[in-house]
Amino acid sequence: MKSDNKIEELMEGLFNKDKRALSRIITMVESDKPEYYSILKEIYGHTGKAYRIGITGPPGAGKSTLVNILAKQIKDRGNEVGIVAVDPTSPFTGGxxxxDRIRMTGLLKDPHIFMRSMASRGSTGGIARTTTHVADVMDAYGFDVIIIETVGVGQLELDVAGAVDTTVVVLVPEAGSSIQAMKAGLIEIADIFAINKADREGAETLKFELQDALSLMPAIKNKGWDLPVKLTVALDGTGIKELVDTIYTHKTHLEDTDHLNTSRMNQKKVNIIEIMKHRIENQLWLNPELEPTLKRLSNLSMEGKIDPFTAANTFLKSAKVLNVNIDASFLHK
Amino acid sequence: MEKIKVLVAKPGLDGHDRGAKVVARALRDAGIEVIYTGLHQTPEMIAEAALQEDVNFVALSILSGAHMTIFPRVLDKLREKGIDDIVLTGGGIIPADDMKTLHEMGVGKLFGPGTSLEEIVNYFQETSKKKEVVVS
Structure with a gap:
């Protein structure tokens, strides 16, 4: 009973724009507390108003510094801005x-900007499994714009594209030679490119190379949108106004062409799939029978009595994850 | 599963952050989520970051001798924001008498030179098990 009251209090706080309540609810989401499901039910009707921007790119490209200045400028255009910045969790220690806050300390003095750090906690797609849910909570709180900053990514950590409306891929001038290799993956999810640290040598060259590479690629994400390549220096603000303008132009493009609806529909789909995946995985990994069964199956596999496919199906069936017609009786002999 | 979250902050003008970084890494290696703020933080900024990150601990590193000013101010700012369940702790060159005075004000355990990382990590883990409320 007591916890029910607490949840009601927290939700009331959220709608009254109490940052502490917001912060608390985010922790519940991140920790996968069951109370969050009842909270989500109540607040979900209040989501969908915020425009979501993803900032991704390799480590050291200047994503955090860019987010810092983008947030300020977007706020100056009359918006409340929420930021979720993801950094990697150690797969060895869980720590x-x-x-990301180091580059964003100036934002702490601004009551219209809220920034939350998130650890990736086992996810390998560039954002945490619960990042979208955290963005939903921020959306319900009433932020107009939500910026999601990914961990430093390589070529295939692309989950952010399924979580936001506009994806900005941040590169540095030195990325030139790797453009070829990047033709698949990271480059395909961009709506806008920002070549940051553009005061360094090679920025213009990279811009031309990139535009050249893009001209040979069919538009993958949204048709009718020519992928812009912008030069920025996040540290001194060069090119940032143009970048914000371009984000707004993309937003208008999505709205005018109905791509925003398609993109949001896709975001919902990704969301549901991710939840199902997580549920199924939990059913697997949290099953107390998993370890002993795996041991038995690997032994049988070692002895050549069972192939790995049959072994996997056998376990999935006995764990009731998969409904296949397979005789699992030998497991219990 | 709820993780232990710690905000490691360097308040004031003191720019010696090696200690803060070493401790931050040790905590990370112990499976804790550490948010490092960087240098030159004001008490207001530290309290606001603690609120936005919903941390269990705020750990200040102070080597400038300003601990008797900064710890109480951070405590005040946390209380002003209605945060009553965060443990404020820290380390630096802090004489034993001052540690005692600060503890009486509501500051958690403070660590001086020569403390082992193990001792520090243990403190965070043990204290979060107890869910001790220090700032009240």
Missing amino acids: ALLG
Whole structure:
């Protein structure tokens, strides 16, 4: 009973724009607390108003510094801005050192900007499994714009594209030679490119190379949108106004062409799939029978009595994850 | 599963952050989520970051001798924001008498030079098990 009251209090706080309530609810989401499901039910009707921007790119490209200045400028255009910045969790210790705040300390003095660090907690797609849900909570709180900053990515950590409306891929001038290799993956999810640290040598060259590479690629994400390549220096603000303008132009393009609806529909789909995946995985990994069964199956496999496919199906069936017609009786002999 | 979250902050003008970084890494290696703020934080900024990140601990590193000013101010700012369940702790060059005074004000355990990382990590883990409320 007591916890029910607490949830009601927290939700009331959320709608009254109490940052502490917001912060608390985010922790519940991140920790996968069952109370969150009842909260989500109540607040979900209040989501969908915020425009979501994803900032992704390799480590050291200047994503955090860029987010810092983007947030300020977007706020100056009359918006409340929520930021979720993801940094990697150590797969060995489960710990994480979240350093995105170092580049964003100026934002702490601004009551219209809220920034939350998130550890990836086992996810390998560039954002955490619950990042979208955290963005939903921020959306319900009433932020007009939500910026999601990914961990430093390589070529295939692309989950952010399924979580936001506009994806900005941040590169540095030195990325030139790797453009070829990047033709698949990271480049395909961009709606806008920002070549940051553009005061360094090679920025213009990269811009031309990139535009050249893009001209040979069919538009993958949204047709009728020529992928812009912008030069920025996040540290001194060069090119940032143009970048914000371009984000707004993309937003208008999505709205005018009905692509926003398609993109949002896709976001919902990704969301549901991710939840199902997580549920199924939990059913697997949290099953107390898993370890002993795996041991038995690997032994049988070692002895050549069972192939790995049959072994996997056998376990999935006995764990009631998969409904296949297979005789699992030998497991219990 | 709820993780232990710690905000490691360097308040004031003191720019010696090696200690803060070493401790931050040790905590990370112990499976804790550490948010590092960087240098030159004001008490207001530290309290606001603690609120936005919903941390269990705020750990200050102070080597400038300003601990008797900064710890109480951060405590005040946390209380002003209605945060009553965060443990404020830290380390630096802090004389034993001052540690005692600060503890009486509501500050958690403070660590001086020569403390082992193990001792520090243990403190965070043990204290979060107890869910001790220090700032009240």
